Amino acid sequence: MQNVARCAEQGAMMAHSGIRECKVTPKGGEYMGRNNVTISGFPCKPWQDAENKEEDRFATISISTFPDEHKVEHNYCRNPNGKPGGPWCNIKDSGGLDLLWEYCDVVFCGPDDQEEACEAGSQCDPSDAPRKYPECRMTEMGKEYMGTRSQTESGKKCLHWKDKPESKELDDFMVSHLSIEDVRRAPWERDLETWNFKLDWNYCRNPGFRKRPWCFVSYENLSWEYCNIPFCKSPNGMRNFHQSNPMECKLTSNGREYAGFTNVARNGEKCQPWLSQTPNKHSNLLSLPMFPDPGIDSRHNYCRNPNNVGSGPWCYTETGTGPHECEIPFCWDFLRKAALNGNPTVLDLDCRLTEMGKEYVGIVRVTESGAPCLSWDFQPYGKTDDFDTAISYEKHFQWGNPSKHRNFCRNPTSKNRPWCFVDDPEKKWEYCDVPLCPIA
Numbered sequence: 001m002q003n004v005a006r007c008a009e010q011g012a013m014m015a016h017s018g019i020r021e022c023k024v025t026p027k028g029g030e031y032m033g034r035n036n037v038t039i040s041g042f043p044c045k046p047w048q049d050a051e052n053k054e055e056d057r058f059a060t061i062s063i064s065t066f067p068d069e070h071k072v073e074h075n076y077c078r079n080p081n082g083k084p085g086g087p088w089c090n091i092k093d094s095g096g097l098d099l100l101w102e103y104c105d106v107v108f109c110g111p112d113d114q115e116e117a118c119e120a121g122s123q124c125d126p127s128d129a130p131r132k133y134p135e136c137r138m139t140e141m142g143k144e145y146m147g148t149r150s151q152t153e154s155g156k157k158c159l160h161w162k163d164k165p166e167s168k169e170l171d172d173f174m175v176s177h178l179s180i181e182d183v184r185r186a187p188w189e190r191d192l193e194t195w196n197f198k199l200d201w202n203y204c205r206n207p208g209f210r211k212r213p214w215c216f217v218s219y220e221n222l223s224w225e226y227c228n229i230p231f232c233k234s235p236n237g238m239r240n241f242h243q244s245n246p247m248e249c250k251l252t253s254n255g256r257e258y259a260g261f262t263n264v265a266r267n268g269e270k271c272q273p274w275l276s277q278t279p280n281k282h283s284n285l286l287s288l289p290m291f292p293d294p295g296i297d298s299r300h301n302y303c304r305n306p307n308n309v310g311s312g313p314w315c316y317t318e319t320g321t322g323p324h325e326c327e328i329p330f331c332w333d334f335l336r337k338a339a340l341n342g343n344p345t346v347l348d349l350d351c352r353l354t355e356m357g358k359e360y361v362g363i364v365r366v367t368e369s370g371a372p373c374l375s376w377d378f379q380p381y382g383k384t385d386d387f388d389t390a391i392s393y394e395k396h397f398q399w400g401n402p403s404k405h406r407n408f409c410r411n412p413t414s415k416n417r418p419w420c421f422v423d424d425p426e427k428k429w430e431y432c433d434v435p436l437c438p439i440a
Helices: 002-017 168-174 180-185 284-290 331-340
Strands: 088-090 101-103 214-218 223-226 314-316 323-325 419-421 429-431
Touching: none
Parallel strands: none
Antiparallel strands: 088 101, 214 223, 314 323, 419 429
16 A cells, blocks of 8 residues: 555656656666655665765765765665666665665656667567577577577677686676676676586577677687577567566576566465565675566566576565575476477477487477478378387377477487488488577
């Protein structure tokens, strides 16, 4: 009830003063609203209060960093030192919880207030680009991207991350694009090993949080380029993250890339907003840059795994009983169920979990040479030698029905990797180019 009243009050302020009670950017440095209570409802102290303690060890707050006039009585939520979660304030009285500051209840502005123009050179809307997760990015930076693209925008092949040099130059390069405050807050960004991907891949990723996914093309001079990873589109055609419909599944065992909207723990308890320090006081605010989201606001209470621990996304719950794991299925299970229901194209998981890829149910339908695959239920060359003579042709396929697999690459026998029949009586079949899945 208190939140409803506060929203109504803020809406009235905007109507009369023209000041927006929302933030446009993730850090909200532009926010000049009149909110002066924290997300937990604690009153804010004036910024020039003599009893304030310098809680941010990494940046000095000065009057010049405020977006508005800094009067003595000014106690409105602001972000003068660039904290990653947005506007905050010092707390006047936390009721015995020993909280000196907290983020404020400042949400993202609606789509009418936010610009979604594509960055020059990002090629974000080619008509022939894939639009299904995970071979697309849901956010501008693409921190959540876990697809299999391994080529840059200019067509250069990405180098394997494991071949990186061990040098101070690389450490400095990893944070060279960040502000001094962000570098001090996130020392882990220097170390590639802390990121949620295997270093023996050469897939495009965004370690260090550059503008979008990238990769190295030369280690001699640490040359790198951005990759052309298109935006995912939601069913309504929008690509605004907060209006999109992200997949409710995880690609990796820890699920750090998960960016869905599940906000209930496995035990049924509702999740606490991450920016709130009540009822669970926690230190995961330091991990906000590791969230896959484009930014965090006061509404964000979705299951995440910023510290990459346990068996998947988790959250603090409103009961105050600490962290609890969430029920987030693997995308592979999600895809298998969709395929069983006759919709194998719900995801774009064109990769295999194992070397042989017998489990693969993706949508690649051309061979390595570019030849189109023939439908499995046609049996163009009958039951070839590698099919088990003891069982029927149909039982070689998952769900016992080859027609469900259409003309997609599969490995119903025991070949080295997925393959398909081709329209060439001499060759009869060819292997398909299905990469290994990015599982960490």
